[in-house]
Amino acid sequence: MAELTEPTESTESTESTELTGLVADVLQVTAAEVTDDTGPATTAAWTSLRHVQIVARVEQTFGVKLTAREVRGCRSVGALRGVLAEKREAP
DSSP: OOOOOOOOHHHHHHHHHHHHHHHHHHHTSOGGGOOTTOSTTTOTTOOHHHHHHHHHHHHHHHTOOOOHHHHHHOOSHHHHHHHHHHHHHOO
């Protein structure tokens, strides 16, 4: 797994863009359609299977491991961003 580095504005911006692209790819929508509110409640393409695919891609892409609680709690792109930020800050 990749080691997370100290966040910088550039790192956060790149990570944000990468997350948006990742979610857009899994959901088969354009990146312009992905916002922090994008989730199963707002996007029909976000099914339970796609949720698992998004989580797996996030773990692989960002070199993190999400707990079962985090997986259940990530019900939007904004929530995913929050979990990634927490993982970056963790020792």
